[in-house]
Amino acid sequence: MLAHVLLLLLSSGLVSASGCPVDCTCQLKDSIFCSNRQSSTVPRVPTTTQHLYIFKNGIHTLSQDDFKDLGELEMLDLSQNELAEIPDGVFEMLSKLKNLDLSSNHITHISKDSFSGLVQLERLYLHANRIQIIHVGAFDGLEMLLELKLQGNQLSSLPSLQFPRLLLLDLSYNTLPSLGPSDLNTPHLEALKLTSLGLTSLDDALIASLRNLHDLDISMNQLSEVPLALMQNSLKGLTKLSLAGNPLGELKVEDFHKLTGLQELDLSSLNLQGFSQNFFQAFPRLMHLTAAENPFNCLCPLAWFPVWIRERGITVGRTEETRCHFPLVNAGKMLSGLDHKDFGCPPTTTTEMIGFPFGSTPAPEMPTTSPETTHTNAIPPPRSPSEETVSLRTEIFPLLSEPPVSPSSTSEQYDQHICPSNICLNGGTCNFDPLGQLSCLCASGTSGLYCENVDEVPELPKPSVTEGVSPVVPVKLDAISSRQVTSTSILLDLHRFIETRPHIRGIRLTYRNLSGPDQRPIILSLPASYPEYTLRGLRPNCTYSVCASPLGEKISSRSNSTVETLSCTEARTEGVLVTTSGPQIKPQSRLTDTIIPALAALALVLGLAVVAGMIICLRKRRQAMAGLELELGPSESDPMELEGIKACLENGGTCSLPSKQPEIDRCHSNPQLPPSMQQNGGLDYEVPLMQGHCQSNNNVAFIKPSYF
Incomplete structure (x- = not known):
């Protein structure tokens, strides 16, 4: 049971x-x-x-x-x-x-x-x-x-x-969207997660009440600037902070100077093009950094960053998503995998940076310069063209009668000194001195490390209309312009647009072809620190309209906002050149000099053969016509004679007249034989084998051979 x-x-x-x-x-x-x-x-x-x-x-x-x-x-x-x-x-x-x-x-x-x-x-x-x-x-x-x-x-x-x-x-x-101190009475709170709540600000009193906070996540909100709440003394014990995915503006060191104990920092998706070299001085204990999904501008000013990461042993989060966006030579490359030379800086700068505390590289000794030009330790002051030429001739190339025209010569030393693309702005020229130091020679009216500062130019007087010259329209300071145009590209100058808008996140570039049937706009997004951009893949001999506006900024209705937010220009691409330059056709000229005379001689021989054939054809035709007239006479012809039978057999075969044959146009492509000739297999009938030389009539097209 x-x-x-x-x-x-x-x-x-x-x-x-x-x-x-x-x-x-x-x-x-x-x-x-x-x-x-x-x-x-x-x-x-x-x-x-x-x-x-x-x-x-x-x-x-x-x-x-x-x-x-x-x-x-x-x-x-x-x-x-x-x-x-x-x-x-x-x-x-x-x-x-x-x-x-x-x-x-x-x-x-x-x-x-x-x-x-x-x-x-x-x-x-x-x-x-x-x-x-x-x-x-x-x-x-x-x-x-x-x-x-x-x-x-x-x-x-x-x-x-x-x-x-x-x-x-x-x-x-x-x-x-809002949290205040009355919502949270949690004095011992250590970790506060506020991701994607729609916050537009962070309450100071709320953060002040959380004196034991170690982990703060305010990512994916609508914070337009770094909250002032992060500057409170209550956050000195904060070890982990995430600001990812907020529409923040420029990150400043002073916004984080209270966070000296921070060990983990997430700055992903903030539209950052780079960091200033002293930015991370505020975080002496930092061990883990995440900066993924940012459009980094991997030029010389950012060359210190991967070196600093390796020297400090910083753990980089989401390394596969931390890549360069500009320039094109580095686009798509992982930032942590780049060497110092990949940023376009002289190799000697690497040795200068190593050995100094991060963010505090001392500037080398240099002579006093004029107040209009400023220099840093990365780019020493440029020398005059005469000093540059003498130095290159005497120090680098002592055996050459003339110095090379550019640093990219056959010298092994200068092979590695390659100027990064567009590093010198406003017409400045990139140069290397004998020690490998890079410098920008600024054009008249410009100054700065990369010639980025443009001096104010007074408005030119307008010429009178009677002189036949159209009046000069003053250029707006915020207008974009094209500096160099080829048949397939347009180089845009955006530095004035950026200078008048120092706080924009980026540039929305819109261009369209006004000359073709397809006038749909093409939209690009550029970082605000990229004052020059080249439109490529354009059609030759076409007019393009290009407009720039602040990235992420909606056009407001205040006082004709299209004038405030948009700057446009037009440029026409060059036509495709039919002729090429001398050095390019020089290898072909020898072949042409040989082929053209041969072809001309061949054409002359063929022309003479055609003329001779035509003369022979006409002569035979006239002879046949003359014989026919002698045989026919005024009387009616015998039918047997018309068939090609010799009429003089009746006279004992002593006829002195030539045998009669029907009149045949030998110049036709398919001559027909008379019946008597067809019975004998056509052996007694002579037809020229080559008939192309005969003159054509009005009904048959005469096609001459072509040799060109």
Whole structure:
């Protein structure tokens, strides 16, 4: 009888012989794992169970009977089920419960008594649900709570969270555009996650109340500048900060000078083109840096960055997504994999940087320069052209009668000194001195490290109309212009556009072909630190309209905003040259000199042959006509004579007249033989084998051979 009872219990699926529920595992003591049971009810477990994992079971509802006599339970995992609500008082008997996971269900609201009785609860996970409303008193009595996760719900408001011991709070991916000190009464909070809440500012009083904060994540919000709340003394203990994905402007060192204890920093997706060399001085303890998805401008001013990363042993997060955007020679390359020479700087600069504290490379000694020109240690002051020429002739090339015209000569030393593209602006010339130092020779009216400063030029007087010259229109300071135009490219000068807008995030460049049928605009996005850009792949002999506007800035309605935000210009590409230069056709001239006389001689011979053939044809034709007239006479001809039979047989074969043949035009392509000749196989009939030399008539087209 007992055996029948045990068999019945086993077949009912309530409990196994060892006390472990069917479809569950109980390998650890006092721990039961019931995963993927595909059951809508909570399994029956022993009363001594302390850790119960019932995730992904398809449970729809809960009741107090499901947890009856489980007073020893400390961990309850009900995640990834089908729960739509939490019945009031359903956990009241779990007085020792410390961890409750209800994530990834379909819960829509939290009522006042959803968690009543959980006086020992330390961790409550409610993320990835559909919670819209939380009752004001829903968390009353949870004074021991250490972690609360509410991310990924549909919250638009919060009750006042009163947690005296709370260490972690995650509110990410909800709609909470403002948070104040009254919303969070959590004095011991260490980690605050506020990702993608729609924040436009960070409350100073709220951050000031969190004096124990170590981890702050305010990524993916609408912060247009670095919050002033980060400059408070309460954040001296902050070790981890994420500002990723915000429309921030320029990052300044003074905005972070209070964060001296920072060890991890995330600056991803901030539209950064680079960092100033002293930016990371504010973070002496930094160990992990993430700067992915930024359009880095990998030119000489950023060459120190990968060197500094390697020397400091910084761990770079998402290295595969941290790549160069400009210039084209480095576009798409990982920033951490570039060497100092890849940035277009002289190789000697690397040795100058190594050995000094990062961000504080001393400038080499140099002679005093004029106040109009400024220089840094990366580019020494340029010398006059005469000094440059003498130095190159005497020091670098002592055996040559003339110095080379450019640094890219056959000298092994100058092979590695290649000027980066467009590093010198406004017509400046890139040069290297004998020591390999790069410098920019600025044109008249410009100054600066890269000749980026343009002096104000007074407006030129307008010439009179009577002189036949159109009046000069003054150029706007913010207008873009084209500096160099070829048949397939246009070099744009954008430095004035950028100087009048020092705070723009980037440049939206729009151009279209006004000369062709397809006038659809093509839109490009450029960094604000790139004052020159070349449009390539254009059509020759076409007019292009090019307009520039601030990236991410909408056209406002104030005072004709199109004038304030847009700057346009037009340029026409050159036509394709038919003739080529002398050095390019020189290899072909020898072949041409040989072929042309030969072809001319061949044409002359063929022409003479054609003329001779025509003369012979006409002469034979006239002879045939003359013989016909002598034989016919005024009388009617004998039919036999017309068939080619000799008429003089009747006279004893002593006829002196030539044998008569029908008149045949030998110049036709397919002459027809008379019947008498066809019977003999045509052997007595002579037809020229070559007939192309005969003169054509009005009905047959005469095609002359072509040799060219």
